[in-house]
Amino acid sequence: MPELPEVEIIRGQLARELRGARISSCEVLLPRLVKYPTALGFRRGVRGREVREVRRRGKYLLFALDGDRELVIHLGMTGSLLLLPRGGERPRHTHILFHLEDGRDLIYVDPRTFGETALVRRGDYRSLPCLSRMGPEPLADDFTPSRLAAALRGKCRVKAALMDQARLAGLGNIYADEALHRAGIHPLRRVDTLRGRDVARLHAAVREVLDEALESGGSSVSDYVDLQGERGNFQERHLVYRRAGEPCRACGEIIRRETVSGRGTYFCPCCQK
Numbered sequence: 039m040p041e042l043p044e045v046e047i048i049r050g051q052l053a054r055e056l057r058g059a060r061i062s063s064c065e066v067l068l069p070r071l072v073k074y075p076t077a078l079g080f081r082r083g084v085r086g087r088e089v090r091e092v093r094r095r096g097k098y099l100l101f102a103l104d105g106d107r108e109l110v111i112h113l114g115m116t117g118s119l120l121l122l123p124r125g126g127e128r129p130r131h132t133h134i135l136f137h138l139e140d141g142r143d144l145i146y147v148d149p150r151t152f153g154e155t156a157l158v159r160r161g162d163y164r165s166l167p168c169l170s171r172m173g174p175e176p177l178a179d180d181f182t183p184s185r186l187a188a189a190l191r192g193k194c195r196v197k198a199a200l201m202d203q204a205r206l207a208g209l210g211n212i213y214a215d216e217a218l219h220r221a222g223i224h225p226l227r228r229v230d231t232l233r234g235r236d237v238a239r240l241h242a243a244v245r246e247v248l249d250e251a252l253e254s255g256g257s258s259v260s261d262y263v264d265l266q267g268e269r270g271n272f273q274e275r276h277l278v279y280r281r282a283g284e285p286c287r288a289c290g291e292i293i294r295r296e297t298v299s300g301r302g303t304y305f306c307p308c309c310q311k
Contacts, residue, residue, distance in 0.1 A: 039115045040262050042176070042208030043251035044270065045097050048119060051265040052099070053092040055121055060088045060139045061103075068133040071148070074156040074165035083157040084109060084136065096172045096207035108160040110169065111146065114153030116261040120145045149261060173205045176244050183234075183241040190229040190237065197225035198299040200244075209244070212257050212279050215304050217243040219278045219288075224310040225303045226296065250275070278304040 040048075064084050069077035087103035094100065099119075101109035111119070120129065124143050128135075134146040134155060146155070156166055163170040173189055174181050189205040190196065199205055200214040209217075218225050220243035223236060232240075251257060256270030259280060263269055273279075277287055282295035282304055291308035 039097075039210050039260075040113045040117070040256070041097060041210040041213055042094075043213070043248055043272070044256035044262050044264075045099060045113065045208070046094055046252060047256050047264055047270070049092055049094040049099055052101075052119070052121075055265065056089045056092060056101075056138075056144070058088065058090075059142075061085060061136050062139045063137045065135040065137070066133075067135075068151060071133055071146075071151060071153060071155055073154045074158060080155070080157050083107060095169060096175070096203055097210070098166075098169050098172075102160060106160050108158050110154075110156040110158060110163075110166060112154045112169075114148060114150065116150040117146065117148035117153035118261060118263050119265060120147060120263075120267060121265050168203055171204045172207045173203060175207050176209065177248055181241075181245075183238045186241045186244075187232075187234070187237045190232060193228055193230050195225065195298055196223060196227050196229050196232065196240075197301075197303055199229050201299065201301070208248075211301050211303075212259065212276070213244070213247055213251065215279045216247045216277060219306060219310060220247060222309055222311075225298055225305050278306060280304060 061084050064081045066072060066077040066081055072080045087107060089101055090104060091102040097112060099111045103109055122143050122145060124141050129147050131147050131149045132145050133148055136144040158165060174185050190199050197214055200209050221239040223240060251272040254270060254272035256262060257272045258269035259273050278293050281293045284293050286293055286306040286309060289308045291306050293304055294307055296303045
C-alpha cells in the first residue's frame with residue numbers, strides 16, 4: 039500500500055503539474071470507487087473545476103478545487119495516479135479518468151480496487167470517517183515525542199498502534215516495521231510498557247525512516263509508481279520488511295515474521311528483544 043512517503047511524492051508532483059489546470063470532464067468506469075456523492079454527482083461536480091492546490095493528509099490526496107469543493111483520493115493497496123497525454127492506450131485497471139482542458143488525462147488505476155474517491159465541501163469529511171478522525175502528522179513541526187506518547191496510550195501492541203490512522207497519520211506496514219527496528223522495539227510489545235526513552239527513540243526512528251524514504255522516491259514493493267510511472271528505490275534499503283529468513287544487516291541474526299492485526303510483521307529477534 040502506498041504510505042506517507044509515496045503519497046507525499048505523488049502530491050508534490052501533482053502540485054507542480056496540476057496547479058491551475060481545469061477539469062473539462064470525468065469518466066467513472068467503476069462507480070463503487072466513488073464514496074461520496076454518487077458517481078453521477080461526482081462527475082458533474084468536478085466538471086469545469088480548476089485545481090487550486092494539492093495537499094496530503096495521512097495517505098489521502100486532497101485537491102482544492104474552485105467553488106469551495108475538494109476532490110479526495112485514497113489509493114488503497116494498489117492504486118496509482120498517472121498523468122498522460124490524451125488519446126493513448128489506457129492502462130489496464132483504469133477506473134477513473136479526469137480529462138484536463140490542456141489535453142492531458144489524470145488516470146486512476148487500481149488493480150485490487152481498495153481505493154476510494156469523494157467530492158466534498160472543502161474540509162467536510164463526515165462522509166469519510168477515517169479521514170475525519172486522522173491522528174497527527176509524523177513529519178509536522180508540532181509532532182513531538184510527547185505527542186507520540188499521547189498517541190500510544192492503551193494496552194495494544196505497538197505495531198498495531200503505529201498503523202492505527204486515528205493515532206498516527208500515514209504509517210502502514212512498511213514504515214512501522216522499519217521504524218521499530220531502528221528504535222530497537224519489538225513489534226509485539228504492549229504500548230503501556232514503553233518508557234520515555236523508548237518513545238524518544240521511536241519518535242526519532244519514525245521521522246528518520248520517512249525522511250529517507252522520501253529522498254529515495256518511496257518503496258516499490260508491489261504496484262507503487264509515481265505520477266510518471268517510475269518506481270521508488272527505498273525497498274533496496276529495507277532492514278526488515280519482507281526480509282524473513284535473511285540475516286539482519288545490523289547484527290546478522292535471521293529476520294523473523296509474525297502476524298500483528300492481520301498484517302505480516304518483520305523484525306530482528308536480537309535487535310528488537
